[in-house]
Amino acid sequence: MLGSTYGTLTTDPRRARTIACGEQPAPAVHSRADDLDVSGRPLHREVPDLDRFFRPESMAVIGASDAEGRPNTGITRQLITWAERVGARLHPVHPTRESVFGIPCAPNVAALPETVDLAVLLVSDPLPVIEELAASKVKFAVAFASGFAETGEEGAAAQSSLAEAVGRSGLRLLGPNTNLNAFSEFREDLDGPAIALITQSGHQGRPLYTLQELGVRLSHWAPTGNEADLETADFISYFAERPEVGAIACYVEGLKDGRGFLLAADRAARNGVPVVAVKVGRTETGARMAASHTGKLTGADTVVDAAMRQFGVIRVDGLDELQDTSALLARARPPRADGVAVYSISGGTGAHFADLATRAGLTLPQLSEAKRQELHQWIPDYLNVANPIDNGGHPVGDWRGPKIIDAILDDPSIGVLICPITGPFPPMSDKLAKDLVAAAERTDKLVCVVWGSPLGTEDAYRETLLGSSRVATFRTFGNCITAVRAYLDHHRFTAAYRSPFTDAPRTPSPSFRKAQALMRPGRQLSEHAAKQLLRAYGIRVPREQLVTSAAAAVRAAGQVGYPVVMKASGARLAHKSDLGLVKVGLTSASQVRDAYRELTDIARYEGLDLDGVLVCQMVERGVEMVVGVTQDDLFGPTVTVGLGGVLVEVLRDTAVRVPPFAEDQARAMLDELRGRPLLDGVRGAPPVDLDALVEVVLRVQRMALELGDELAELDINPLMVLPRGQGAVALDALAVCH
Numbered sequence: 001m002l003g004s005t006y007g008t009l010t011t012d013p014r015r016a017r018t019i020a021c022g023e024q025p026a027p028a029v030h031s032r033a034d035d036l037d038v039s040g041r042p043l044h045r046e047v048p049d050l051d052r053f054f055r056p057e058s059m060a061v062i063g064a065s066d067a068e069g070r071p072n073t074g075i076t077r078q079l080i081t082w083a084e085r086v087g088a089r090l091h092p093v094h095p096t097r098e099s100v101f102g103i104p105c106a107p108n109v110a111a112l113p114e115t116v117d118l119a120v121l122l123v124s125d126p127l128p129v130i131e132e133l134a135a136s137k138v139k140f141a142v143a144f145a146s147g148f149a150e151t152g153e154e155g156a157a158a159q160s161s162l163a164e165a166v167g168r169s170g171l172r173l174l175g176p177n178t179n180l181n182a183f184s185e186f187r188e189d190l191d192g193p194a195i196a197l198i199t200q201s202g203h204q205g206r207p208l209y210t211l212q213e214l215g216v217r218l219s220h221w222a223p224t225g226n227e228a229d230l231e232t233a234d235f236i237s238y239f240a241e242r243p244e245v246g247a248i249a250c251y252v253e254g255l256k257d258g259r260g261f262l263l264a265a266d267r268a269a270r271n272g273v274p275v276v277a278v279k280v281g282r283t284e285t286g287a288r289m290a291a292s293h294t295g296k297l298t299g300a301d302t303v304v305d306a307a308m309r310q311f312g313v314i315r316v317d318g319l320d321e322l323q324d325t326s327a328l329l330a331r332a333r334p335p336r337a338d339g340v341a342v343y344s345i346s347g348g349t350g351a352h353f354a355d356l357a358t359r360a361g362l363t364l365p366q367l368s369e370a371k372r373q374e375l376h377q378w379i380p381d382y383l384n385v386a387n388p389i390d391n392g393g394h395p396v397g398d399w400r401g402p403k404i405i406d407a408i409l410d411d412p413s414i415g416v417l418i419c420p421i422t423g424p425f426p427p428m429s430d431k432l433a434k435d436l437v438a439a440a441e442r443t444d445k446l447v448c449v450v451w452g453s454p455l456g457t458e459d460a461y462r463e464t465l466l467g468s469s470r471v472a473t474f475r476t477f478g479n480c481i482t483a484v485r486a487y488l489d490h491h492r493f494t495a496a497y498r499s500p501f502t503d504a505p506r507t508p509s510p511s512f513r514k515a516q517a518l519m520r521p522g523r524q525l526s527e528h529a530a531k532q533l534l535r536a537y538g539i540r541v542p543r544e545q546l547v548t549s550a551a552a553a554v555r556a557a558g559q560v561g562y563p564v565v566m567k568a569s570g571a572r573l574a575h576k577s578d579l580g581l582v583k584v585g586l587t588s589a590s591q592v593r594d595a596y597r598e599l600t601d602i603a604r605y606e607g608l609d610l611d612g613v614l615v616c617q618m619v620e621r622g623v624e625m626v627v628g629v630t631q632d633d634l635f636g637p638t639v640t641v642g643l644g645g646v647l648v649e650v651l652r653d654t655a656v657r658v659p660p661f662a663e664d665q666a667r668a669m670l671d672e673l674r675g676r677p678l679l680d681g682v683r684g685a686p687p688v689d690l691d692a693l694v695e696v697v698l699r700v701q702r703m704a705l706e707l708g709d710e711l712a713e714l715d716i717n718p719l720m721v722l723p724r725g726q727g728a729v730a731l732d733a734l735a736v737c738h
Contacts, residue, residue, distance in 0.1 A: 037504045039708040045263035047237045053140040056088045056117035063122035064092030064100045072122045082183040134169030143175035163228040178225030187212045193246025194219035196239040204251040207319045216327045231256040233264035240268040246330030250277040258635035265311035272494045274329040276314045303632045306656040312493045314486045325483040328472045337415035339365040342388035350388030353420045365413045396432040405439040422452040433460040440470035448472045504660035511537045512706045526569045530733035542617035550596040554589045556615035563618045566595045570610040624718035629704040637704035643675045644718040666697040688721040692728040712738040
């Protein structure tokens with residue numbers, strides 16, 4: 001049924017028209033010209049070949065120095081050390097020096113003895129150097145200089161000039177306003193999958209960098225700075241293809257290009273590589289002037305959050321969560337089951353942890369009677385072993401400890417074993433730690449330990465637990481639960497993932513031509529015109545007629561069928577109920593005549609221009625929903641669905657997606673709503689037609705894609721979703737043209 005939301009695949013002719021008129025197309029993400037969706041946005045992102053950036057064979061340091069007390073001197077020294085470590089030939093460049101730290105120095109880029117892979121610019125103004133680098137066929141450059149977009153309008157203009165020069169040059173630039181983190185020393189004695197790190201603020205990556213001291217491998221660090229050229233999405237795309245990368249950890253302050261970010265996240269999802277991100281700006285209101293409910297409900301961070309979730313990016317709040325979640329996802333094997341077992345030496349500890357874990361959405365299955373009887377061979381009968389499992393303490397100190405752990409891990413419903421140890425109690429806690437490590441080596445299931453001691457100096461923690469790459473060790477309950485939930489969610493997500501860009505529409509549907517004829521640039525459509533727009537895309541509206549006299553209203557009511565609803569219709573009307581411009585449940589000709597006069601009188605008093613009065617079929621039995629479209633500055637059109645009606649802005653129960661998305665995401669939107677049980681029927685009400693609701697969401701998405709920026713806002717409220725099998729009807733609609 002839902003296949004109708006996609007069309008035949010070709011290029012959108014509107015994009016060609018936009019470019020011909022001199023307007024700017026959507027931001028480029030290095031896409032093939034023939035691989036665009038119907039809105040003109042890319043469906044493909046080239047993966048930059050960054051091998052020679054992270055492992056250059058040769059490099060130049062522009063502005064190198066060995067003068068005592070100069071800032072460039074320390075940087076030059078670090079770069080020389082790094083070049084030796086990665087096996088790169090380093091060439092200092094300085095106009096007045098013959099050598100730097102004993103290395104022969106070239107006076108300028110043109111005088112370099114060979115074509116270099118990477119140039120590091122230790123100059124305050126990198127712009128003049130870019131053309132020199134381009135002429136010498138340099139592949140990559142790093143600009144440390146600050147004073148660009150981070151400083152205001154003048155700096156932003158300077159950065160724009162730098163970006164334009166880089167675009168003409170053919171080289172790729174990291175920065176400006178970046179640092180030396182890309183040239184950090186990574187431990188080479190650690191094995192296993194690694195974390196690749198991306199940070200827009202260099203210092204924010206320090207906690208993850210120090211994970212190496214806890215035995216967690218890091219492979220790369222990309223400090224993207226102001227992202228005049230290379231951006232977070234470029235590095236996600238690259239790292240997602242690297243065989244040594246087990247997880248990508250990001251600290252993001254702002255996204256440069258929304259579609260580019262989604263294409264990069266899509267690549268990671270298709271490759272099964274988890275992306276964990278801190279994205280600052282949760283408190284940004286994203287305030288905008290909006291006529292529609294949808295526009296008022298969809299703030300900027302709401303869209304970012306939804307887009308990340310839609311493409312499997314795991315968003316966390318703290319740097320501690322970023323490091324713990326990334327480390328677990330990088331190293332843990334895929335789960336064999338979703339069930340979590342909580343095993344402790346204290347009933348209180350187990351109950352506390354189980355309560356927090358369950359509230360966070362983890363599943364703690366009750367162990368079978370047979371499994372409980374098996375555990376009671378080693379655990380006293382009066383202790384609860386159904387899950388959480390309380391051993392009472394003493395069994396961990398002898399031969400019973402390993403048997404209990406193995407028995408829990410042998411249960412087919414259990415995929416994760418978590419043992420919270422709130423504080424050390426040697427020698428039993430030492431033995432428990434060793435038993436857990438030994439069990440983790442014997443199983444392919446995930447074993448987690450929470451070591452709650454505030455000291456963290458105990459041998460059981462420093463030597464035993466951190467010495468194992470098979471046990472995931474945490475310091476807090478919260479971080480353990482966050483990481484385990486992300487681990488299970490990630491593997492569940494990637495197992496079912498299909499790229500939405502594969503089936504995204506590339507050519508306009510027949511509906512597009514009808515819809516274009518209805519658009520009025522820069523104006524808000526009347527309800528009647530907005531409903532015609534919906535009808536063009538196959539979205540059902542009530543039987544209705546637009547009339548301009550009381551007599552015509554009476555005739556229309558007879559044809560539509562009593563009872564009827566009457567509403568004023570005009571291009572500047574947004575919330576008609578607030579002005580008394582809606583009359584419901586009219587059952588006679590006299591009521592219709594009186595309503596017509598009252599509506600037109602109110603409009604005249606308020607100074608409102610009407611195109612007429614709508615006489616509408618009355619539809620009562622169902623659940624009121626809202627479906628809408630808004631334009632996001634970063635991602636373009638977004639689609640919202642939620643509980644509708646007059647209280648929509650009070651309830652604020654909505655879910656958002658960024659097109660393109662398929663039916664599974666439309667259904668997932670409904671599952672995110674707090675009011676989801678209303679759709680299944682409550683207090684004797686029948687379940688509603690979910691298929692019809694999903695169909696409307698997908699048709700609205702198609703409209704949003706095809707009309708693109710021409711449709712500033714769309715609000716269907718209420719969309720009355722009728723009982724199962726009876727469909728959904730758009731009772732009111734508001735559309736604003738760009």
